[in-house]
Amino acid sequence: MRFKGMKVLVTGGAGFIGSNVVEKLLQEGARVRVLDDLFTGSMENLPRSDSLEFVKGSVTDEDLVDSVVKGVEIIFHCAARNIIASTKNPRDDMRTNIGGTLNMLLAARRHEVRRLIYASSTSVYGNPRYLPINEDDPLNVLTPYSVSKLAGEHYCMAFYESYGLSTVSVRYSNIYGPKQSFTNPYCGVVAKFFEAILHDKPIPVHGDGSQTRDFTYVDDAVEATLLAALSPKAEGEVFNVGTGRETSVNELADLIIVLFDSEAQVEYVDRRDIDNIRRRVVNIEKIRKKLKWIPMVTLEEGLKRTKRWIESL
Numbered sequence: 001m002r003f004k005g006m007k008v009l010v011t012g013g014a015g016f017i018g019s020n021v022v023e024k025l026l027q028e029g030a031r032v033r034v035l036d037d038l039f040t041g042s043m044e045n046l047p048r049s050d051s052l053e054f055v056k057g058s059v060t061d062e063d064l065v066d067s068v069v070k071g072v073e074i075i076f077h078c079a080a081r082n083i084i085a086s087t088k089n090p091r092d093d094m095r096t097n098i099g100g101t102l103n104m105l106l107a108a109r110r111h112e113v114r115r116l117i118y119a120s121s122t123s124v125y126g127n128p129r130y131l132p133i134n135e136d137d138p139l140n141v142l143t144p145y146s147v148s149k150l151a152g153e154h155y156c157m158a159f160y161e162s163y164g165l166s167t168v169s170v171r172y173s174n175i176y177g178p179k180q181s182f183t184n185p186y187c188g189v190v191a192k193f194f195e196a197i198l199h200d201k202p203i204p205v206h207g208d209g210s211q212t213r214d215f216t217y218v219d220d221a222v223e224a225t226l227l228a229a230l231s232p233k234a235e236g237e238v239f240n241v242g243t244g245r246e247t248s249v250n251e252l253a254d255l256i257i258v259l260f261d262s263e264a265q266v267e268y269v270d271r272r273d274i275d276n277i278r279r280r281v282v283n284i285e286k287i288r289k290k291l292k293w294i295p296m297v298t299l300e301e302g303l304k305r306t307k308r309w310i311e312s313l
């Protein structure tokens with residue numbers, strides 16, 4: 001019960017990662033308020049609990065943000081326009097991902113929130129020069145989404161340095177697992193592959209499938225996020241949240257085909273605007289040392305658990 005009696009706010013709490021954070025916080029005894037405009041989130045992701053309050057609205061609404069932050073001790077800021085929505089509409093991305101983050105930070109400062117944890121992304125590394133990628137390696141923003149996610153991080157750092165507001169950024173690397181929507185067009189590659197298999201369709205791979213990612217199971221990402229909220233050593237820091245294992249999209253497709261004992265074929269389709277990152281795998285030494293966090297769930301096990309979740313729906 002690490003959060004017993006604590007009042008926390010989770011923005012984007014009806015989304016994939018946010019709702020997993022909410023569920024864990026409730027198990028840990030927190031009183032949770034969620035702010036979400038349901039752009040991609042869904043009420044079905046949220047458990048029923050007397051300790052949960054849902055507010056429908058946008059992080060871009062300054063007055064609303066101020067009212068939901070009031071009385072809260074910790075903020076998990078997960079609300080964001082995702083990479084596909086952002087690529088289609090960079091202005092909306094800027095308003096939400098940058099403007100919304102600034103609203104959260106201003107309100108957090110005004111109401112003396114103890115800490116704000118910012119959900120950032122390894123997309124800020126673009127095509128890295130070295131692998132595995134360290135937090136202080138060169139950044140290389142290639143999409144409007146990575147511009148806005150990095151701007152959010154920079155604002156967090158600036159509020160920490162300028163006003164002493166305690167902030168932490170966690171750079172998530174390709175999170176997958178239960179509650180990741182596989183029916184909306186914005187879902188990630190793991191969910192997309194599951195969706196194809198379940199509907200007896202070919203598995204759509206953009207490009208030649210040799211591009212790699214560091215796939216991270218959501219429970220591991222949630223635990224890293226909670227440690228970032230609790231540890232005194234996390235303040236003012238940026239952490240990679242990944243596994244250190246590099247997996248190609250072709251390998252991922254094979255793993256999922258074997259898991260379902262399926263005869264599905266891979267169908268190679270055109271690369272999209274967002275498919276400009278060749279390889280990604282992150283170094284997790286910093287978070288291991290400072291927060292004593294290591295990922296517990298292998299890709300094979302995480303895919304198995306995700307399959308079990310889908311079958312339980």
Ligand SMILES: NC(=O)c1ccc[n+]([C@@H]2O[C@H](COP(=O)([O-])OP(=O)(O)OC[C@H]3O[C@@H](n4cnc5c(N)ncnc54)[C@H](O)[C@@H]3O)[C@@H](O)[C@H]2O)c1
Pocket residue numbers: 011012013014015016017018035036037038039040041042057058059060077078079080081082096100119120121122149171172173174175176188
């Ligand atoms: N899933 C990943 O692999 C991954 C990787 C890196 C970073 N992230 C970051 O983690 C966070 C959560 O991502 P996710 O994968 O759960 O995506 P998601 O789309 O499932 O969750 C985002 C949530 O934010 C809400 N939202 C969007 N705009 C909003 C607004 N203006 N006001 C209030 N709520 C709003 C959505 O309705 C949704 O519930 C995001 O900040 C994302 O950038 C995710």
